């Protein structure tokens with residue numbers, strides 16, 4: 251099952267999301283290239299992977315669907331596929347029809363005194379049609395029609411500062427969470443960690459490839475022990491990121507345990523630093539050019555690291571839980587892993 | 591090549607061993623101070639090992655027909671984890687349980703299995719690992735200790751060093767040259783099981799910087815060995831040693847060397863908080879960092895165990911997890927030292943300070959024993975397709 255999903259997502263993304271198309275979408279996140287790419291994904295059915303079968307979905311949990319998210323990272327998918335999967339699952343559970351456009355999830359949002367709604371640095375905000383926000387009145391899915399958005403990140407970034415003059419009439423209310431466990435930020439942190447693991451894998455593979463093909467001093471640089479040691483570190487970090495995300499996405503449903511999400515995002519963030527740095531070091535100057543694909547993935551590693559809370563934030567959350575309880579570290583770890 | 595390490599669970603039947611092991615172990619070590627428990631798999635206590643054996647917790651991976659429990663690697667993982675996390679003095683049986691027993695089970699003759707395995711499982715036969723020599727550390731294939739064929743067996747001459755527990759052990763499994771010259775490298779090496787009481791063997795403990803004597807020099811002066819001392823085939827020593835090292839490197843002992851310190855530190859912070867002091871943000875972040883690393887490492891280690899259980903020999907994967915694991919084990923004392931020194935105006939906790947001091951002194955060995963960090967990374971690089 252796992253490899254079947256992984257293989258078919260891989261095939262689809264290879265065709266619809268090659269590096270040139272990624273660049274086109276980044277250049278114009280709501281243009282033709284973006285809508286064509288989204289159509290392919292929407293028609294693939296993967297966006298309803300987590301919806302129950304009686305609602306036309308595949309009825310999977312993250313345990314089976316995680317390969318989709320890893321693949322999004324591996325291909326630098328410039329659309330909020332993971333967030334859309336999540337929100338569609340939550341809507342389906344509440345028997346609410348989902349909009350057909352891609353959905354982003356805000357890490358934080360607020361209603362200002364004049365009734366306007368503000369969400370800053372929304373990941374994929376430039377490429378989404380809707381944004382899920384947690385407001386004091388409850389969770390709302392807000393259409394981006396009529397909202398103003400401005401780019402938040404650096405070059406190529408899809409993240410946006412968004413303002414709605416008021417809560418739009420067309421917004422969709424999600425039912426109040428019956429279980430406290432739905433923390434969108436934590437869930438998105440786990441999904442972002444999985445995308446980071448995918449991107450880290452891609453950077454590692456590219457780096458091994460480059461080391462075997464680039465000749466200096468009459469032989470491939472990959473024969474130099476200094477390079478081998480660096481790449482070995484990078485591979486180990488990439489394995490750690492993948493495992494961190496797999497733990498958080500190990501559950502049977504679409505919910506993610508917040509402690510496991512904390513592990514995922516904190517650990518993947520640390521891994522991303524080393525993977526991006528070593529990837530660039532081994533590539534030399536070519537690696538920082540616009541034309542060479544490496545930057546598509548390392549840029550995301552660095553950007554995703556900061557989204558939905560970084561290492562210190564999630565380690566702090568996790569550490570507080572650990573210290574406020576009386577479990578030893580081994581049991582804390584064991585139970586956290588078993589809970590997913 | 592390197593394969594994926596999927597997230598897997600420890601099967602429930604193996605997990606169910608945990609609570610009884612824990613009760614026994616925690617009880618046994620209750621009176622030992624943390625800086626002593628921090629010795630963990632360097633700590634020797636023959637009585638402890640015999641009591642564990644009596645409860646059926648040694649030889650879990652060994653075949654029942656030879657006194658083992660046929661439970662497999664997950665069961666051993668659970669027991670090992672409980673022993674290490676508590677800082678139990680496990681070294682007496684550790685090497686036999688981890689690698690010598692499995693080696694004998696895999697390559698030994700029926701007679702060797704009948705002779706050694708039941709005694710290992712009873713906690714009565716302690717083994718040490720004779721690989722390193724003064725001239726052969728990382729470059730293990732250059733060993734010079736030799737065994738030559740005699741009319742009714744072998745005669746051995748040479749010198750091993752850094753042999754953990756040689757002075758407490760009954761037997762050594764030694765890697766020696768049986769044909770050719772050191773320049774032949776991997777060819778012409780064989781493994782022997784030596785009774786350490788044999789005439790011609792001298793064992794001299796070496797004191798480490800913390801004042802402990804856990805490893806030794808071992809000298810062989812024309813030691814006479816029977817034909818039945820050879821384990822496996824003559825000339826296949828290298829292949830056997832490689833399989834043995836996969837057992838050595840893949841276990842949970844590569845995550846828990848600083849576990850006693852970690853638990854003591856967490857407890858100290860909790861006590862500090864209970865005394866009314868505020869929980870410092872930096873301590874929360876550090877505690878969380880330890881937890882996130884440990885969680886991921888442990889899951890990776892369980893995943894390697896799953897490969898062992900499936901009969902694979904995950905040599906490269908084990909090297910990768912060991913490399914990450916020793917980095918964590920070394921980071922724990924380093925970062926806790928900084929956290930403790932961040933409050934110079936507070937009263938220090940003496941036993942915590944002693945534990946930090948001890949671990950700081952021995953932490954460099956974590957990434958030496960069982961193959962150095964640099965050697966492991968070269969193996970991983972090869973597994974990744976470099977070279």
Ligand SMILES: Cc1cc2nc3c(=O)[nH]c(=O)nc-3n(C[C@H](O)[C@H](O)[C@H](O)COP(=O)(O)OP(=O)(O)OC[C@H]3O[C@@H](n4cnc5c(N)ncnc54)[C@H](O)[C@@H]3O)c2cc1C
Nearest residue numbers: 719720721722727728752753754955958959960962964965
């Ligand atoms: C606590 C402890 C217990 C031990 N127990 C045992 C035991 O029970 N049985 C046993 O047989 N041995 C044991 N050892 C020995 C251990 O296996 C060796 O220390 C280890 O293999 C390294 O050998 P060495 O110390 O001679 O260092 P060396 O091989 O001299 O290495 C020194 C440095 O050079 C580096 N280096 C060497 N070759 C290369 C290379 N090709 N590329 C890059 N860097 C290189 C190493 O990585 C290291 O940084 C133990 C060691 C310790 C510390």
